[in-house]
Amino acid sequence: MAYDVNGTTVEHDEEGYITNLSDWSKELADVIADAEEIEMGEEHWAVVNFLRDYYEEYQIAPAVRVLIKSIKKSMGPEVGNNKYMYELFPYGPAKQACKIAGLPKPTGCV
């Protein structure tokens, strides 16, 4: 199970989360998004970038609410709301956006 990024293979698990977090690159994000049938626009990138910054600081993805609050601040309330997040990432901003951002899947009762 692996993604192909311009000829290099990047391992992922059964659900498409990359095994080695350091394998991530912007090109890889596009490849994962493609597999998820998502076309990455400016708003998708804003979410992915925030997730990565947050992860770097805290070693975990933020709560959806924290993500939305931040996106609301940076991109306005039309983008920074729960409904719109699910339009951007139909399988949920937490799981699907994390996958594209190269972060581990949030586990537990979530």
Next chain:
Amino acid sequence: MASLDMNAEGGPKFVGDPLKIPAIECGAMMDTNTFAAAPEHNEPLGFPGELLDNWQEVAIAKMGELAANNRAFKVYLDTCVKCGACTDKCHYFLGTGDPKNMPVARQDLLRSVYRRYYTFAGKYFPWLVGARDLTKDVLDEWYTYYHQCSQCRRCAVACPYGIDTAEISMAAREILDSVGVGQKYCNEIIAKLKKTGNNLGLNPKALAATLEDLEEDLEDETGIAVKIPLDVKGADILLITPSADFFAEPHIDGLLGYAKVFHSAGVSWTISSYASEAANFGMFIGSYENMREVSWRIRQAAKDLGVKRIVFGECGHAWRVAYSFLNTLAGPFDFLDQNYPIPQHILEFTLDEIESGNLKIDKSRNDEFVMTYHDSCNVARGSAMGRKEGGQFDVPRAVIKAVCNNFYDMERDTIRENTFCCGGGGGLLTDDLMDLRIKGAKPRMTALQQVSEDHGVTHMAAICAICKTQFSKVMPKFGYEMDNVMSVHQLVANAVILDGQETEAETATAEETP
């Protein structure tokens, strides 16, 4: 408001019967398998990393050991008279039509092997008593169908002998784990909890940041500095809540509700970063050792912080473990204040505060919702609450009714002790089982559609992290929005007015009067 468009076109709507028995479809779910655990998920739990070479021998021995040590398990295997009362009680059977999801058939997967090796007739005349050898195919079948049981115990209520398929399911998973065949979802999570203190993998720094953020939200909303304390030594109350309450929707709204109640009650309380999880997945895999280890963290945290009381947040199976086993697993709790229940449920706490008039409540703030309530199976059939019999059903409803004007129950056979599981309990809340989860939710969803049709119910409240996540994912498949499931303490949070809090109504009048 829910968009109930499943029957569109106006006119009278027809909503199905939640108890309807489906057409039998043999093998319908035989290919639905949850991801297997990798060695790095199994080993930290004390299980072999992968399938043992002598797995058959080990599995048979383990089964014998369980039958010898767990009296109930042996009785369950020995007593079934095939009366059939349980057959149509399982939501996974009702939702899938697969006859192996009938509780008695699920039990027989294991019972047939037990007979073969542990009964006289089975040893010598296996064909007479439906006994069969433990082959790899049988092991695989166990893996498939014991991971299509949410251990909700609805079938046990129907059985005249009280045979509890959940117990058999737990035992089966324990046997599977003992030969190196674990489930990824549960085992990965337990391994994570051992490392970080919670199922999510939330470290103390991230937890502190999240709570600070939520305090900010509370202050923005109310104008009052409501605290969500973390690791405060000497606090009176330790709150143990599922880590989903720090992460997911609508769980977080419930957490804000607990904070408002504690604030209004004027008690000192704290969350612990060491025991930042109420859930105990050790139960789902039938592992006493793992269950004990998870529970022990709670005791440790309570001691380290020097608290007097332990209160549990909204989590179904956690409350079952806490209510029924905590003392055995991690007791005695003689260092806590004996004047309060040990442990106490947040709903008991909140109801006491409501009844003693300590909370200022404006019910009309929930007028946009017409509510119903989902009894979480582990609370309904595995615990009690409050001081009266049936409290686990009545306490949550009393709280909801105290903070909402509009409440209607679902059909009697689908609530209280007969409640249907949400479809995602018992370690099945994983995306690789989504198809099963949707099918298993159908009975509950049909009962909800009925009250929506009859009484205009728009929202359903729940007190279990798994239920809330499950419903927010599957409700859109049944004509609802994901936020049509709510935390009970979310309703409390909406209605409670804090001391000194300016409400919109007051602000409006204040503006009018010059």
